[in-house]
Amino acid sequence: MAIFGLWVINKAGGLVYQRNFSDGLAQLSMNEYLVMAGTLHGIHAITSRLSPTGSSSGAQVIEAETFKMTILLTATGTKFVLLTSLSDPSAESLLQKVYEIYADATMKNPFHTPEMPIRSEKFDVRIGNLLGASSSGAV
Amino acid sequence: MTVHSLYIFDRHCNCVYYQDWHRTKPPKPAVEGGILPAVSRAVTPRAASSDGNTTSTFTSPRNTLNLSSGIVVAVNEEPQARNAIEPPAQPPSSTGLPFDEETKLVYGVILSLRNMVKKLTKRDEQFTNYRTSTYKMHLYETISGYKFVMLTDPRADSVRFILRQLYSGPFMDYVVRNPIVDMDSREHGIDNEYFRASVDRIIRGLSIFQ
Numbered sequence: 001m002a003i004f005g006l007w008v009i010n011k012a013g014g015l016v017y018q019r020n021f022s023d024g025l026a027q028l029s030m031n032e033y034l035v036m037a038g039t040l041h042g043i044h045a046i047t048s049r050l051s052p053t054g055s056s057s058g059a060q061v062i063e064a065e066t067f068k069m070t071i072l073l074t075a076t077g078t079k080f081v082l083l084t085s086l087s088d089p090s091a092e093s094l095l096q097k098v099y100e101i102y103a104d105a106t107m108k109n110p111f112h113t114p115e116m117p118i119r120s121e122k123f124d125v126r127i128g129n130l131l132g133a134s135s136s137g138a139v
Numbered sequence: 140m141t142v143h144s145l146y147i148f149d150r151h152c153n154c155v156y157y158q159d160w161h162r163t164k165p166p167k168p169a170v171e172g173g174i175l176p177a178v179s180r181a182v183t184p185r186a187a188s189s190d191g192n193t194t195s196t197f198t199s200p201r202n203t204l205n206l207s208s209g210i211v212v213a214v215n216e217e218p219q220a221r222n223a224i225e226p227p228a229q230p231p232s233s234t235g236l237p238f239d240e241e242t243k244l245v246y247g248v249i250l251s252l253r254n255m256v257k258k259l260t261k262r263d264e265q266f267t268n269y270r271t272s273t274y275k276m277h278l279y280e281t282i283s284g285y286k287f288v289m290l291t292d293p294r295a296d297s298v299r300f301i302l303r304q305l306y307s308g309p310f311m312d313y314v315v316r317n318p319i320v321d322m323d324s325r326e327h328g329i330d331n332e333y334f335r336a337s338v339d340r341i342i343r344g345l346s347i348f349q
Contacts, residue, residue: 028262036255043251046244047271049236052143052162052290057272064256065264083259 003131004067004083006098007033011077013041017118021131025083040081044071053134059085061091070095078102082131094131098099140347142298143274143290145305145338146245149328150284154178155328158338164237170318173239178328182238245288249278260345266297281306295347309337 004025008017015037019026028036039096044058063071063086080098084091105123106112112120114126144159155206156180168182173232176183230309235241244347249266249328256266268277270293313334316318342348 025259028258032258036258039255043248046248047269047276049250050241050244050272050276051292052159052164053166053273054163056274059269059271062252062269063267064260065267066260091287 001088002085003088003094004085006083006127007037007040007079007081008102008118009037009041009079009081012115013038014115016116017123019124021126024085028037037081038073041070043077043080044073072096072099074099097130098127101130140292140295140349142292142295142342142345142348145342146242146286146288147173147310148242148246148288149288149323150244150324150325152250153328154246156239156334157182157220157242158335160342164235166235166241169237169239173237174242175326201221211278227278244275246286249276249286251287253278253280263305269298277302278304279303285310291347298347301341301345305338305341308341309334313337 002024003021005014005018005020010016014036018037020032040096047059048056048075050056058073059072060071062071066086067083068086068091070082072082072095074080076090080095080099080102082091082095086112101123102118103127106118107114107121109120109122112118141161143162144157146154147156148149149155152335153175155175155178159181164324168181170299174183232264236244252266252269254265266278268275270276273293274290275293275295276288277291277298285306287300289302313331314322314329317331317334318330321327322329
């Protein structure tokens with residue numbers, strides 16, 4: 001069980017926070033991450049329209065052969081994406097905690113502009129403590 | 140738990156086969172020219188019936204269900220008798236997208252996710268499935284570029300081995316080895332009676348199919 005990375009995507013599809021925690025996935029340039037966040041934002045919207053039965057949420061978990069992406073969509077449209085190994089059972093609860101930290105360290109920060117990249121040391125440190133500690137690799 | 144639908148795409152991005160089982164929101168028929176002929180009788184554009192009887196066998200959702208479950212003629216050449224008469228109003232339960240739009244969205248999603256996974260891993264790793272609150276979509280891609288996409292209940296486990304089984308069983312027997320089916324034609328789907336019946340038999344025999 002390993003945590004590979006965390007993305008925070010704002011309601012317009014822009015990547016406002018990205019951090020890697022352990023090796024296992026390719027290290028991409030910031031530009032590639034931005035493109036990927038935008039793509040994921042679009043896919044997420046489409047997946048909710050493809051439901052064969054009634055209305056559906058967007059994609060919640062996306063799985064590949066060796067890793068999965070767990071997506072938490074908040075009521076305000078911000079998306080938290082956690083990239084973990086396939087067997088990780090705690091991804092959803094971790095995302096809830098990430099959301100709490102986001103609310104505390106980012107949204108209550110008077111110097112933070114909503115929808116803009118997160119540049120808060122406190123957020124960084126608390127995320128590091130939460131995810132760096134629970135993943136097998138060091139931060 | 141249940142299985143909702145199965146799509147097969149060829150390497151030219153065309154949907155060549157479609158079948159559904161438990162689907163409470165049936166797709167609207169495709170617009171004319173939106174999909175290839177011989178994909179699925181249930182979603183091809185409706186031809187205006189010659190006797191003016193608009194409640195033909197294809198308009199009832201009940202019959203659509205029957206038709207999509209195996210009792211279908213072989214590779215169906217759509218009658219050319221289409222004219223300006225619009226298809227009759229949709230059954231009330233059909234609130235979804237037209238089928239051709241839907242296949243494009245399905246293909247777009249799986250292709251984007253596939254590319255995203257490949258980029259994230261820098262290996263030739265496959266995207267396998269994603270899950271929402273009401274369904275789970277699975278992908279199996281063959282070496283020849285055919286993509287088998289299945290929508291199931293969100294609680295279902297991976298059905299990749301079943302998709303593989305569909306490929307190595309009915310698909311090989313009734314499509315690849317069928318001299319009448321013109322694969323890779325870009326003009327026709329691969330729907331035929333034996334394939335449909337055989338797929339239906341396998342899916343209905345699954346433990347997740349109820």
